[in-house]
Amino acid sequence: MKKLNYLFLFLAAILLNACSDTGEETITYKINEPVFMSMDLFRKSVRVSPEPQEIKKQGKLAFYQGFMYISEPEKGIHIIDNRNPSKPTAVGFVELIGNVDMAIKDNILYADSYIDMVWFDITNPANPKLLGRKENVFPAAMPATDNNYIYDYEQANDRSKGIVIGWVVRERTEKYIYTRGTSNWWGGGFEKMDGFGMTSNAAGGGVGKTGSMSRFAIYEDFLYTVMNDQLGVFNIEAKEPKQVGENIYVGWSVETIFSYKHYMYMGTPFGMLIYSIADPLKPEQLASVQHVYGCDPVVVEDDIAYVTIHSGNLCGQDANQLLIYNVENPETQKLKHIVTYEMTQPKGLGIDKGILFICDEGLKVFNATDPMTIMAPENKLAHYKGMDGYDLIPFENVLMMIAADGIYQYDYTDVKNIKPLSKLPIGK
Numbered sequence: 001m002k003k004l005n006y007l008f009l010f011l012a013a014i015l016l017n018a019c020s021d022t023g024e025e026t027i028t029y030k031i032n033e034p035v036f037m038s039m040d041l042f043r044k045s046v047r048v049s050p051e052p053q054e055i056k057k058q059g060k061l062a063f064y065q066g067f068m069y070i071s072e073p074e075k076g077i078h079i080i081d082n083r084n085p086s087k088p089t090a091v092g093f094v095e096l097i098g099n100v101d102m103a104i105k106d107n108i109l110y111a112d113s114y115i116d117m118v119w120f121d122i123t124n125p126a127n128p129k130l131l132g133r134k135e136n137v138f139p140a141a142m143p144a145t146d147n148n149y150i151y152d153y154e155q156a157n158d159r160s161k162g163i164v165i166g167w168v169v170r171e172r173t174e175k176y177i178y179t180r181g182t183s184n185w186w187g188g189g190f191e192k193m194d195g196f197g198m199t200s201n202a203a204g205g206g207v208g209k210t211g212s213m214s215r216f217a218i219y220e221d222f223l224y225t226v227m228n229d230q231l232g233v234f235n236i237e238a239k240e241p242k243q244v245g246e247n248i249y250v251g252w253s254v255e256t257i258f259s260y261k262h263y264m265y266m267g268t269p270f271g272m273l274i275y276s277i278a279d280p281l282k283p284e285q286l287a288s289v290q291h292v293y294g295c296d297p298v299v300v301e302d303d304i305a306y307v308t309i310h311s312g313n314l315c316g317q318d319a320n321q322l323l324i325y326n327v328e329n330p331e332t333q334k335l336k337h338i339v340t341y342e343m344t345q346p347k348g349l350g351i352d353k354g355i356l357f358i359c360d361e362g363l364k365v366f367n368a369t370d371p372m373t374i375m376a377p378e379n380k381l382a383h384y385k386g387m388d389g390y391d392l393i394p395f396e397n398v399l400m401m402i403a404a405d406g407i408y409q410y411d412y413t414d415v416k417n418i419k420p421l422s423k424l425p426i427g428k
Contacts, residue, residue, distance in 0.1 A: 024177045032151035032167035037097070042163045043135075045097050046118065048128050052090030053078065055426045058390050061402050064104040064208035067091075067125040068400060070407070074098050074143055074165075077111065079125055085398045085409045086421045091126040097165060098141065103216035103223060104208030105236060110216065110223055114141045114163055117225075117234075119241065132240055138227050143167065211391035211402070212297035212348045217259040222280045224264055226254035231266075231275070231283060244281050260300040263330060267296040272307055274330045286330045289337070297391075301351040303328040304338070304371060308346035308358060320345050322358065324371045338371045348391030350399075355381070355415055359389030363401055363408070365418060382418045384408075402426075 037045075055078050059071040068080040068088065076099055079092040098114030109120045109128065115138050120128040142156060145167050156164050207218050215226045221237040222244075230247040231254070256267035264283065266273040271290035275283045296309040307323040320343045326336040346360040356368035367379040387408060392401035398421070399410040407424040 022177070024175055026173060026175050028171060028173045030149045030169050030171050032145050032147070032149050033170045034152060034156040034161075034164040035166040035168055036162040037165045038162045039159075042097060042114075042165070043116070043133065045095065046113075046130055047095035048130070049093045049095065050091070050126060051093070053093040055090075055407075055424075058402050058404050058426055060101060060211055060213055060391060061393060061400065061407075062102050062104055062109075062208050062210045062214075063393050063395055063400060064109075064122070065125075067122075068407070069102060069104070069109065069208075070402065071099050071102055071111075073100055077102065077109075079128070080407070080424065081125070082400070082409075085400075085411070088407065088409070088422055088424050090424075092128070094120070094128055098143065098163075101214055101216045101225070103210055103214070103218050105218050105223075106206040108236070109208075110234075110236070110241065112138055112141065112216075112225075114143075114165075115139055117241065134241060134243070137232065137243060138225070140228050140230070209393050209395055211393050212258065212299050212350060213256055213391040215255070215257055217257045217264060219259050219262070219264070219277055220280060222277070224257060224259070224277070224283070226250070226257045226266060229253050233281065233283065248283060250275075250285070256297040258298050258300060263300075263327075265298045265300055265305060265327075267298045267307065269296070272296070272298050272305065272325075274327065274335075276331070287332075287335055289325060289335050297348055299349055299351050300327060301354075304368075305335075306349055306351060306356060306368070308343070308349050308360075310343075310345045310347055322346060322349075322374075324374075339374075341375055347389060348401075350392050350394045352394035352412075355394070355412060357392055357394055357399055357401075359392060359401065359403075361385060362387050362403075363389050363392070363399075363410070365399075365412070365415075367415070381415050382410075384410075384420070 057072050059073045062069045066083040068082045070078040076096040077094040081089045081091045096113050099111050102111040107123045109122045111118055115136050117134045117137050119131050121131055122128050143166055217224045223234040223236050225232040229250055231250050232247050233244040234241040235244055252268040252270050254266045254268050258265040262278045264275045274287045276286050277283050296307050298305055298307045305325045305327045310320050311318045322341040322343055324338040344361045346358050349358045354369045356366040358364045362385040365382040366374045368374050387403040389401050389403045397413040399412055401408045406426045409421040411419045411421050
């Protein structure tokens with residue numbers, strides 16, 4: 001999701017309101033300057049520890065053969081033995097700088113590490129083995145910022161300095177000289193602007209489950225990744241993943257990807273994209289639906305797509321909704337919008353055998369057998385409050401949800417009597 005260049009707008013406002021044809025302005029502003037690590041040190045920094053580490057920040061989650069894998073943003077992957085969901089136990093940690101996303105197939109875990117992809121053998125989940133690294137496959141990857149300041153684009157993209165692993169806020173004061181009334185309206189003073197940029201803040205067989213916020217998805221022997229407006233395809237049939245051709249430009253900045261049948265559903269700030277992967281090597285866009293500007297994951301079951309959009313942070317407008325579409329025939333490029341429901345601030349979601357789970361004011365659970373009656377009192381199955389849910393995975397009657405303060409689990413064997421099982425704390 002892109003941040004607005006506030007400094008640019010501020011300077012433009014000054015010029016538009018200036019009374020004289022020429023003048024100068026002194027501007028003091030704050031900017032994120034990059035913190036670098038050498039490429040060599042970065043690529044040698046992977047550490048596998050049998051000693052569990054405290055999870056300090058919520059991230060994305062994956063589940064495979066009884067174990068949860070929790071990505072702590074840009075830090076690494078926590079490994080949780082979840083064979084007894086009532087007593088999850090941390091069993092190890094993989095220090096992996098720049099990690100955000102992951103996907104699992106046939107005992108191989110694929111993960112990003114800023115601009116690189118790495119993969120591990122997790123046959124023994126408590127002791128992953130690093131198998132390899134593919135360099136520079138995500139060239140636009142950058143650490144997130146926790147503020148609304150622009151970042152120094154020119155410095156951050158200087159690979160001779162290494163890899164950007166963080167940001168430090170600096171204050172700058174600069175003088176701008178402007179000229180109006182000529183073809184060179186902006187004058188020479190705006191050349192310094194060139195240094196500024198904008199930043200973006202189905203299990204079965206041997207395939208692991210990932211949450212709805214994932215940017216990695218697996219179909220057959222292929223791994224699909226989305227980063228900004230690029231779709232990457234990797235053949236993972238052999239021990240070493242091989243990228244298939246060049247990245248595919250999808251036009252919109254993609255935030256999430258979900259595999260269903262031979263389609264990839266992509267959530268973007270502007271709407272949902274549907275790509276056919278009937279030919280896995282040649283993804284083809286079939287359809288798109290647009291909605292109000294907002295962050296949105298998507299999940300699909302029985303040819304019904306469920307999309308949430310939420311406001312806040314940099315996601316756009318104030319809309320907070322659940323949108324439901326019939327996607328039975330995406331080849332027709334005419335997807336039927338079934339219904340829209342207002343919500344509080346929904347984030348991740350999941351669907352399992354007609355039961356819909358949404359991170360909204362904690363955790364909400366609905367009987368979604370009939371999309372038109374989801375909000376009927378008899379179809380509101382449960383609402384657990386008091387936590388800020390981010391994403392979730394429903395699997396074999398156990399719901400795993402990651403929130404700001406912990407990993408919550410629930411037994412939904414009896415959907416009329418959903419029971420809390422455990423909470424694994426995050427942070428202090």
